[in-house]
Amino acid sequence: MDAAILTAVSALIAGPVAAAAAMYGSRGSNRTAQEGGALSGYNNLTDQLQEELKEKRDELHVLRAELAAERAEVSRLKAVVTQMGGQP
DSSP: OOHHHHHHHHHHHHHHHHHHHHHHHHHHHHHHHHHHHHHHHHHHHHHHHHHHHHHHHHHHHHHHHHHHHHHHHHHHHHHHHHHTTOOO
16 A cells, blocks of 8 residues: 555544544533533522521511410410409
8 A cells, every 4th residue: 555545544534533532522521511500400409498498497486486475465364364253
């Protein structure tokens, strides 16, 4: 084989190999982008859930304070009924 034929054959082999390498490389970068997007979405969801949990805890504290006030009022009214000679 002379140099021209050798160069042509190597060009025919190198083309598909380069194309395959490019396809493999782009699939890897797409996978990385998808994983990054999933991680970002997970972090956003976690942040939203933590904010919602804080709001629910604050609401629970308010409801507990209201319940304590209602119980105190019921106790006071029972005492008034007992003072008046009634049965609470």
